[in-house]
Amino acid sequence: MQVSKRQFLKGVGALLAGVSVYGATRTPQADSLLQPEQESEIKYAMVHDENACIGCNACVQACREVNHIPEGVTRVKIERKGPFGEYPDQSYRFSRVSCQHCEAAPCVRVCPTGAAYIDKETGIVAVNSDRCVGCQYCIAACPYQVRYIHPETRTADKCDFCQKSRLAQGLQPACVEACPTKALTFGNLKDPESDLVKLLKRKPSYRAKVDLGTRPKLFHIQTIDGEIML
């Protein structure tokens, strides 16, 4: 019995040793959740002013063109609620649904290959499509339901604040540029002089599903039009 106990311990020890050696190959991108954040000067965020939004979907179209998003999927949706009130005093409410670029992103936590990661330079939640195998765990894990499988690449895709398209050229995201009513404001949360921070300090805002602890970086300024809803 003593011998078999020792053998058992040896076996468990070998297993643990194997696991710790395997630790050397682990993916660096996914560590952002576990290690203290490296301080970067940039942390991008976005504000959607629901008072200004008229639901024209110009942002959706601009995003589609700039980022080559095929029909059937989209990185951004404008959700419409209403109409509220009797004709002619009717109003709608519009809300932006897109990636919230969470600080504690559930998609990054569950991704088995590290294909979903938080860019340390900018705080953008991005997808490394070379690593993505299409298990769709991130799609199921995202409480905002903004991820989809891109029909051409067959990998997970979503809003990246135009990181690979317009941001790379020093431009604002396509949706911000396209908005005719200036309902969208994009900028650096860490820059107190940015329009984004100034706006957030001036108007009360809310974020979706904060109770899940995801710390989203898409802020909404709630419309004061329409009915009080519970």
Added chain:
Amino acid sequence: MSAFHFEGLVWHWPIAIYLFLAGLSAGAVFFAIMLKHFKLSHEAWHSPFVQAAAIIAPVAVFGGLGILVFDLTRPLDFWKILVFYNTSSVMSMGVLVLMAYQLVLFAWIACVFQRRITQLLGNRLPVANRLLSWLVKQEAAITGILVILAISLGAYTGFLLSALIGFPLLNNPVLPLLFLISGLSSGAAATLLGGVLLRGNPNGVEVRFIHGIEIPLILVEIGLLFTFFAGLILSGGQSQVAALNALGFGFWGWIFWAGVIGIGLTLPLAFNLWMKVSADRKFAYVAVTASFSLIGVFLLRNFILYTGQMTGI
């Protein structure tokens, strides 16, 4: 809302089959080890029930993994899950457990059937014979590790779903335990069914041993199901909505009450209780009871997967 197609549905029935097969494999191994350790000892390799488990466990885990790979949108890239990994991902950790499990599973099967394998090989492969005799010396360690890995695998399928924080029915601490216990009972049922199909004695010591464990297992499963839904309802909010939606009068409500509770738990429990320990067991009795258990666990996996994704926060 249709039962199999609704907005927000990400994982479909192939995943339910995978969850079922992984639990089944872990359960079959668990009961084969118990049989060998407590009842059969060195005669285990004669037993059709241990033989059935030794066939079912690898076939089920391979089948499940095959389904999983083909359910990827890029099946040919599956190897990336093996190379890259993310310590915070339940799936990554589960894949590690699955890989280790398969390795140790084959080592254990080799130990149990060593005499038979040596007979078959003769003197043709001295290396294999040496490897086998080395493995047999490590059998205690292999068995211990395999028990741990089988339990981990059984619970892992539950953890996989409970990591989805947007769905209160899935993001539930009881789920991994529920999956583990129901997985074990499906493994027991598969072992019994396979055993009698391989002409094992339906009144044998193996059947009596497994049936003895099955009654408490079913009772624990009922208790866990009760805790699972009571917890959701008492939490209120969307958790309550999710629980009541699942248990209501829709398609999935029927699957739960008639399929999971009726066919899967009540009938096998009743059969086990009615059949006194002294009474003789017949082939049909063992096969039907086991089939009901298997159907129940399979329906439970589908029920949890679909109703879980129906109601988000």
